[in-house]
Amino acid sequence: MPRSTQTDLAVLAALSIEPMTGYALRDAIRVHLGAFWSESFGQIYPALARLRADGLVAADEGDRSGSNVHSLTAAGRARLVELMRETPTSTPPRNGMLLRLFFGSVLGAAACRELVADARSQALAMLDHLATARRATEAEPDHLPQRPYWLMTISAGEHSARAAIAWADETLATLDALPD
Amino acid sequence: MPRSTQTDLAVLAALSIEPMTGYALRDAIRVHLGAFWSESFGQIYPALARLRADGLVAADEGDRSGSNVHSLTAAGRARLVELMRETPTSTPPRNGMLLRLFFGSVLGAAACRELVADARSQALAMLDHLATARRATEAEPDHLPQRPYWLMTISAGEHSARAAIAWADETLATLDALPD
DNA sequence: TCCGTCATGTAAATGGTTACATGATTCG
DNA sequence: CGAATCATGTAACCATTTACATGACGGA
Numbered sequence: 001m002p003r004s005t006q007t008d009l010a011v012l013a014a015l016s017i018e019p020m021t022g023y024a025l026r027d028a029i030r031v032h033l034g035a036f037w038s039e040s041f042g043q044i045y046p047a048l049a050r051l052r053a054d055g056l057v058a059a060d061e062g063d064r065s066g067s068n069v070h071s072l073t074a075a076g077r078a079r080l081v082e083l084m085r086e087t088p089t090s091t092p093p094r095n096g097m098l099l100r101l102f103f104g105s106v107l108g109a110a111a112c113r114e115l116v117a118d119a120r121s122q123a124l125a126m127l128d129h130l131a132t133a134r135r136a137t138e139a140e141p142d143h144l145p146q147r148p149y150w151l152m153t154i155s156a157g158e159h160s161a162r163a164a165i166a167w168a169d170e171t172l173a174t175l176d177a178l179p180d
Numbered sequence: 181m182p183r184s185t186q187t188d189l190a191v192l193a194a195l196s197i198e199p200m201t202g203y204a205l206r207d208a209i210r211v212h213l214g215a216f217w218s219e220s221f222g223q224i225y226p227a228l229a230r231l232r233a234d235g236l237v238a239a240d241e242g243d244r245s246g247s248n249v250h251s252l253t254a255a256g257r258a259r260l261v262e263l264m265r266e267t268p269t270s271t272p273p274r275n276g277m278l279l280r281l282f283f284g285s286v287l288g289a290a291a292c293r294e295l296v297a298d299a300r301s302q303a304l305a306m307l308d309h310l311a312t313a314r315r316a317t318e319a320e321p322d323h324l325p326q327r328p329y330w331l332m333t334i335s336a337g338e339h340s341a342r343a344a345i346a347w348a349d350e351t352l353a354t355l356d357a358l359p360d
Numbered sequence: 361t362c363c364g365t366c367a368t369g370t371a372a373a374t375g376g377t378t379a380c381a382t383g384a385t386t387c388g
Numbered sequence: 389c390g391a392a393t394c395a396t397g398t399a400a401c402c403a404t405t406t407a408c409a410t411g412a413c414g415g416a
Contacts, residue, residue, distance in 0.1 A: 004403065006274065013283040023367050033282060036275035040405055045369055064412060067367055084287050088276025088295070092376085094186065095216035096268025098336055102213060103193040104329035107264050112329070115268070148358055149284035149292070152351050156278055163343035171332050178328060184375065203395050220377055225397055244384060247395055272404085366413075374405080385394070 005083055007047045010039055012056065012072065012080040017146065019071035021062055022048050032133075032150075035126065035157045051076065109178045116175065120168035123161040130157045185263055187227045190219055192236065192252065192260040197326065199251035201242055202228050212313075212330075215306065215337045231256065289358045296355065300348035303341040310337045 014020065014028055022044050029039050048070055051057045056076035059068040072080065097119050104112040137150045194200065194208055202224050209219050228250055231237045236256035239248040252260065277299050284292040317330045 006276070006403085010279060013279070013286070016283065016286060021367065022369090023365095033279065036273050036278040038272040038274070041367095041369080042371095042405060042407095043403080049369090062367090064366070066412065081286060084280055084283065085291070088280055090276060091271065091274045092218040093216050094218070094271045096186070096270060098216040098333050099190060099193070099213065100264055100268055101329055101336075102333045103196065103264065103326075104332070105325040106193070106196060106261060111265070145285040146283075148354065149281055152284070152354060153278050153282045155350065156281075156347050159343040159347040160340065163339040167336050167339040170335065174328065174332060186375085201395065202397090203393095221395095221397080222377060222379095222399095223375080229397090242395090244394070246384065361416100363416085364414090366411105368410085370407100370409080372405105372407085375403085377400105377402080379398100379400085381398080382396085383394100384396105386392085388389105388391090 004043070004047065005086070006089070007039060007043045008051065009080070009083040010037060011044065011047050011051065012076055012083065015057060015070055015072050016077065016080055019060070019069050021067050021069055023067075025070070035130070036153065109175050109180050113172060113175045116168050116171050120165055120172070123164035123168065126157060126161045127165070130154055130161065134158075184223070184227065185266070186269070187219060187223045188231065189260070189263040190217060191224065191227050191231065192256055192263065195237060195250055195252050196257065196260055199240070199249050201247050201249055203247075205250075215310070216333065289355050289360050293352060293355045296348050296351050300345055300352070303344035303348065306337060306341045307345070310334055310341065314338075 010029060010033070011025060014025055020028060022041070025048075026039060026041060026044050029037060048057065048059075048068075052059055052070070054075075055073060056079050057070045058073050059070050061067070062069040097115055100107060100115055101112055107115075134151070134154050137147060137154060140147050140150075190209060190213070191205060194205055200208060202221070205228075206219060206221060206224050209217060228237065228239075228248075232239055232250070234255075235253060236259050237250045238253050239250050241247070242249040277295055280287060280295055281292055287295075314331070314334050317327060317334060320327050320330075
C-alpha cells in the first residue's frame with residue numbers, strides 16, 4: 001500500500017507550513033531540509049498529481065499563468081499526521097568516502113589524506129550553512145510553534161558536523177604518521 | 181559507461197582482501213562495512229556475473245558443489261584502483277527521524293521525545309558494536325596493512341555515534357522543557 | 361530582444377530491495 | 389531425519405535521478 005510515502009510525507013509536511021507551487025516546494029526542501037532530506041522535480045510533480053487526485057492537496061491558481069499553488073486539505077492534514085506517526089525508515093547507508101578509506105591500503109596514505117581533508121571541508125561548509133540557518137531561525141518570533149523544532153534539527157547538524165571535523169583532524173594526524 | 185560502479189567497487193574491494201563466495205561477500209560487507217555500506221543479494225550476484233564476464237574476477241570451485249569462490253584477476257585489481265580513485269559520491273540524505281522532528285509541532289513533544297530516545301538507543305547499540313569491532317581489529321597483527329585504515333573507519337563511527345548521543349541528551353532536555 | 365528565473369511536467373535509465381525458487385551440506 | 393545454514397540466482401517492484409521539452413514573466 002505504501003506508494004512512495006516518504007515523498008508524500010515531505011510534501012504534505014512542507015505544505016502544512018505554507019501553500020506553495022511545486023517549484024517553490026523543491027526550493028524550500030533544498031534550503032530548509034537540505035542537510036537531511038532531498039527531493040527532485042521528478043518526484044515532486046508526480047507526487048503532487050497523486051495527492052491532488054486523492055484530495056489531500058488542493059491547487060489554486062498562482063500569480064503567473066499555469067502556476068499551481070498547492071495547499072493542504074483537511075484530509076491532507078489527517079494523512080500528514082498518519083504518516084508522521086509511522087516509524088521512520090532509514091535508507092541503507094552508503095558512504096563512499098568511508099568505503100574507500102576502509103580499503104585505504106589499496107589507495108595509499110596520500111590519496112586518503114585528500115579524501116579525509118575533503119570530508120573535513122565539507123563539514124566546515126555545513127557548519128557555516130547551519131550558522132546562517134540558526135541566526136535566521138532564532139530571529140523568528142518566540143511564539144512560532146515550529147521554532148524549537150527547527151533549532152533541534154539545526155543542532156543535530158551542528159553536532160554531526162563538529163564530530164566529522166574532530167574525526168578528520170584525528171585521522172589526518174594518524175595518516176601523517178603512517179609510512180607509504 | 182559507469183554501470184553500478186558503487187557495487188562493483190565494494191565487491192572488488194572486498195575480494196581484494198580475500199577470495200569469497202557471493203554469500204560470504206554479503207556477510208562480510210554486512211559485518212565489516214555495515215556501519216557505512218550495504219549490499220543485497222539482488223545486487224551482488226548480478227554484479228559478480230558481470231565482473232566475471234568482463235574478466236575482472238575469476239570463479240573457482242569451492243568446497244561445496246555449486247559454490248563459486250571468486251577472486252580478483254590482475255585486470256580486476258587494476259579496475260579496483262581505478263574505481264577507488266573516482267571521487268566518492270554520497271547518496272542524497274534522507275533522515276526520516278529529523279524530517280519528523282523538523283515538523284515536530286504536528287506530532288507533539290511526547291511523540292518527538294520517543295523519536296529522539298529511539299535514535300539515542302540506536303547510537304548506543306552502534307557504539308557497542310563498534311567496541312567489539314575495535315577489539316577485534318586491534319587484535320590483528322601490527323604489520324597488517326589494512327589495520328590502521330580499519331581503525332580509522334571505526335573511529336568515524338564512534339565519533340558519529342557519540343555526537344548522536346550528546347545531541348539526543350541535549351534535545352531530550354529541550355523537549356522536557358517544552359509545553360504541550 | 362534576450363537572458364535568467366519561475367514553473368510544470370515526462371521519459372528513460374538506474375539503482376536497489378524484497379521475495380521467491382531451488383538445492384546442497386552440516387549438525388543435532 | 390529434520391532444521392539451520394550455506395549458496396546461487398531471478399523477477400517484480402519501487403524509488404529516484406537526469407535529462408529533456410515547454411513555456412510564461414521580468415528586467416537589463
